[in-house]
Amino acid sequence: MRGRTWLGAALVLGAQLRALWLAAAVEVHTAREVVAVNGTNQRLKCSFSSSSPVGQQLAVSWNFQPEDLGSHELVFYYQKEPYKPPSGRFKDRVTWDGNIERNDVSIMLWNLQPSDNGTFTCQVTNWPDVYGTIGEVRLRVVQKVNFSEIHFLVVAIGSASVLMIIVVAAVIICRQRRRKARAKRLEVADTEGKEKESLKMGEEKEPVPLED
Secondary structure: OHHHHHHHHHHHHHHHHHHHHHHHOEEEEEOOEEEEEOOOOEEEOEEEEOOOOOOOOOEEEEEEEEOOOOOOEEEEEEEOEEEOOOOOOOOOOEEEOOEHHHOEOOEEEOOOOHHHOEEEEEEEEEOOEOOEOOEEEEEEEEOOOOHHHHHHHHHHHHHHHHHHHHHHHHHHHHHHHHHHHHHHHHHHHHHHHHHHHHHHHHHHHOOOOOOO
16 A cells, blocks of 8 residues: 555656656747848748746757758857857857847858758756756758859840730730621621612512503
8 A cells, every 4th residue: 555655646746846847948940941042131030938937047059950860060159248259150250139038049141152051959947947948940951043044034034925916916916806807798698688678689579561
């Protein structure tokens, strides 16, 4: 009986601790995927919610893992003030773009490169809320469309539009000509019918000569 009592107490305590952990956990929210053009700038948005008031112990850590699943790299760190990375691929290419009062811990990436493809993680701790979810956002950097490709696309679309207009105009003109020809044939047939009817009526009205 005593063993069962201890087991029941342990289960109850575990459930209470789990409920307390969930209530005290920090929830982090990010977009699942972001697509940006090579050479442009992109804001990586991250927000959080905490059961405790935001204090001086709030810490934000942004990390990056490339697509080839290489080693993680520190992108940005914030605690009381932003700290830029002293080295690495994001040196001089990342700035703080958040607002702690609004629970916004976003960053801005500058001059994106294809090598920036990968997964960014946003982690927030706000003592005593030191556990919780970690936000993940996948960044895809696509190649910039050059002028020649845009020019070719515009010419192709323009040519197709002009050709379509010509075809539609030709169809409309053919239909109009057919309608006019049909109307003319009906008019001619109607005129011939009236003439025949007039001649017939004239023959019927012609006087018959009297015999001597």
